[in-house]
Amino acid sequence: QLISAFVERWHPETSSFHMSFSEMTITLDDMACLLHLPVRGDFYSPRSVTMKEAAALAISVRNHHYYGRYDCAVRAYMLMLVGCTIFTAKSYTRVDAKWLPMFRDLSICHRFSWAIAALVCLYDNLNDASMFTTKALAGYATFLQVTLLFRY
Numbered sequence: 001q002l003i004s005a006f007v008e009r010w011h012p013e014t015s016s017f018h019m020s021f022s023e024m025t026i027t028l029d030d031m032a033c034l035l036h037l038p039v040r041g042d043f044y045s046p047r048s049v050t051m052k053e054a055a056a057l058a059i060s061v062r063n064h065h066y067y068g069r070y071d072c073a074v075r076a077y078m079l080m081l082v083g084c085t086i087f088t089a090k091s092y093t094r095v096d097a098k099w100l101p102m103f104r105d106l107s108i109c110h111r112f113s114w115a116i117a118a119l120v121c122l123y124d125n126l127n128d129a130s131m132f133t134t135k136a137l138a139g140y141a142t143f144l145q146v147t148l149l150f151r152y
Helices: 002-008 028-035 051-059 068-083 097-103 106-111 114-129 141-151
Strands: 016-018
Touching: 002 141, 028 114, 028 141, 051 068, 051 097, 068 097, 068 106, 097 106, 114 141
Parallel strands: none
Antiparallel strands: none
C-alpha cells in the first residue's frame, strides 16, 4: 500500500513526488549512495533485440580467453541479477533481452553508468504506473521503498 500511495503522488512532467509537505524526487545520488552503482561511465540506450540476436549474444563465447567457456554462464547470471533488481519487468519471471548487449563484452561492464540506467528505468516505470489504466508497478520496488522511507 505504501508504494501505491507514492505512485499516486508521482508527476511524470516533473519526475517528482508531490507530497503535502513538499516535493521530492529520486536522484542519481540516491542510486550511488544506496545501491553503490557508478554514476560516471558510458550511457547505454537499450534497443529492441530480435530472438536471433539474443540467442547469439547469450551463447557467444570468446575462445581466446582462458575463462571464455564460462562467459555464457556469467552473462546469464549478470542478466538475471540486473533483471531481478534494477531492470525488473512486470512479468517478474522474464528479463527483457534489450539489456543483454550490455554484457556482450564482460570486460567492459564496469564502464557503464549503471546508476543512470537504473534511474531512467525507474522513472519510466513510475511514469507507466502513474497512468490510470495501469494496475501494477514494474521496477525495483524495494529500492523505491527504501529511498522513500529514507527521505521521508
